[in-house]
Amino acid sequence: MKASPKSLLATLRGVRQEQPALWLMRQAGRYLPEYRALREAKGGFLELCYDSEAAAEVTLQPIRRFGFDGAILFSDILVVPHALGQDLWFEAGEGPRLAPPLIDGTLAALEAAPQRLEPVYATVARVAAALPPETSFLGFAGSPWTVATYMVAGAGSKDQAAARRLAYGNPSAFEAIIDAIVEVTVTYLSGQIENGVEAVQLFDSWAGSLSPAQFERWVIAPNAEIVRRLKTLHPDTPVIGFPKGAGGKLAAYANETGVDAVGLDETVDPGWADAVLPPHLPVQGNLDPLALVAGGAALDEAIDRILAAFPARPHIFNLGHGIVPDTPIAHVEHLIERVRGG
Numbered sequence: 482m483k484a485s486p487k488s489l490l491a492t493l494r495g496v497r498q499e500q501p502a503l504w505l506m507r508q509a510g511r512y513l514p515e516y517r518a519l520r521e522a523k524g525g526f527l528e529l530c531y532d533s534e535a536a537a538e539v540t541l542q543p544i545r546r547f548g549f550d551g552a553i554l555f556s557d558i559l560v561v562p563h564a565l566g567q568d569l570w571f572e573a574g575e576g577p578r579l580a581p582p583l584i585d586g587t588l589a590a591l592e593a594a595p596q597r598l599e600p601v602y603a604t605v606a607r608v609a610a611a612l613p614p615e616t617s618f619l620g621f622a623g624s625p626w627t628v629a630t631y632m633v634a635g636a637g638s639k640d641q642a643a644a645r646r647l648a649y650g651n652p653s654a655f656e657a658i659i660d661a662i663v664e665v666t667v668t669y670l671s672g673q674i675e676n677g678v679e680a681v682q683l684f685d686s687w688a689g690s691l692s693p694a695q696f697e698r699w700v701i702a703p704n705a706e707i708v709r710r711l712k713t714l715h716p717d718t719p720v721i722g723f724p725k726g727a728g729g730k731l732a733a734y735a736n737e738t739g740v741d742a743v744g745l746d747e748t749v750d751p752g753w754a755d756a757v758l759p760p761h762l763p764v765q766g767n768l769d770p771l772a773l774v775a776g777g778a779a780l781d782e783a784i785d786r787i788l789a790a791f792p793a794r795p796h797i798f799n800l801g802h803g804i805v806p807d808t809p810i811a812h813v814e815h816l817i818e819r820v821r822g823g
Contacts, residue, residue, distance in 0.1 A: 558623030586654025609677025689726015747801025
């Protein structure tokens, strides 16, 4: 049995559903054979992101196959630094590269290129016109701290050391980078909303690498500013905040950023989250992506534990982070059936 029409959007607005809405982070991507075929035809990841017709097709693929309650825009968080003027490319097997790296903290070498976001808006418009009426449409952006870690280092890193060193050693320079990301992110998310997304998610994949004081300054404060400005422009559009690794700082994040819902990563005890988060704040998550890979009794037990954890709170069933490429499609089908009580 599928959830009621637009149940995901209703949940984000604080209405608890008898059956939780369901979507999966990175559901439009590498575990689907139809995605892999399209990416091979297009020749590369970034080319796929900026091809509006192809990116719309990728966004729609998991909706056609699984009937999820939400579609998540297919794009990448690094289109924001690309729009700020950094060069962006993806090395095969190694991930993204950005140049010049902002290790010295200066933005002076960059020439803004906001036109690079136009294909994403075109993708949004295509998807909005094609989605089933019961499916909610989610846009997204990376949160400033996570985006800044890539901009400073010029690549991903295990401990975000380059950005952390710059934030400690030259906080004014680092703040200038954060402020620039906030500015473009508000414009970017507003553009997505104007073209048809119904809610947005802020991904802070590296929030867990910061001390409490640094978390307040580089995660909570800039996200609160984005939410404040978006709410001024689009007061009816829900914002989901996903500070991966926040742990004990999750309640402060929920209370201080003004987000409409909080995503829980797989390390968070859902019962603890239900006890410490503001009453009735919607939550999203938090199945371990590797439990979905494993399947069997471990998957069933994890699903049931999450479903039981929020007896009175609006809840969207999701993973605690993105789906991994070797996830068996049969396990996704089983997850959907179990969550929906089929």
